[in-house]
Amino acid sequence: MGGIVSFIILMLIGFFFGRANEARHFNRLQREEAELSYITTVNLKKLPKDLEPGGVVVSGNVVIAVDYFKKIAAALRMIIGGRLKSYESLLERARREAIIRMKKQAQAMGANAIYNVRLEFSAIGSQPQAFGGVELLAYGTAVKLK
């Protein structure tokens, strides 16, 4: 009985706080992306001719976890298979956040472009499925175009 009660409480906490967190995070992502949009990020290796010598590797990482409600929802969804929306939004948030952090590093150096951007994904912990957390790393070479 106690198990069911705590399960329901966790589901409710996860549902409300998780949703609020996600909405807030998406708002912040949108705002910061707009602020940093002057930094061009491309995954090309070829550099244009007119740039200042020197480049620096910049990187941004984030470890993010899914909330309890979404975890259960995804587990249920896995019975019938199909699209797991809760994990889609988790990965989208993680990617965008990692890119923003990378751009912030570039901004601090006064760069205005990042070349050869790569996104690296890793699952954390002994049982990634149980943990539900992922790490996203974005890195690239920051340069200053004239």
Add this chain to the structure above:
Amino acid sequence: MAQEFTRHGLWFSLHFLVSMETLMQELTLTNLETVPGRDIVRHLGLVQGNTVRSKHLGRDIMAGLKNIVGGELKGYTELLSDARDEATDRMVEEARGLGANAVVNIRYSTSSVTAGASELYVYGTAVVAE
């Protein structure tokens, strides 16, 4: 004797200064195949750095709580970025030892060795650029 000692000391401090200078010299790190705006004159070979880290219990408990509401696990983010910095430092040391002034085509990768620990690995090519 004293004169010789002074000369020796002078040579030593000069040597020290020179080695300090090479240490202080900025090593350019890029993940491109070239150093932007400069030419590569010599390839010195692959350099790498790694570190294996495990998470600790306190952070695990915090992460467990955070798992209910979802969102960023700041402890882990820091842990991994610190570990990556250390791996990068090791790679830079190796590159300096070879006399390089840049490392190009850097790649990061992560692998899990055992339950609860992960290896952060970074590698690149040490070069001399002008």
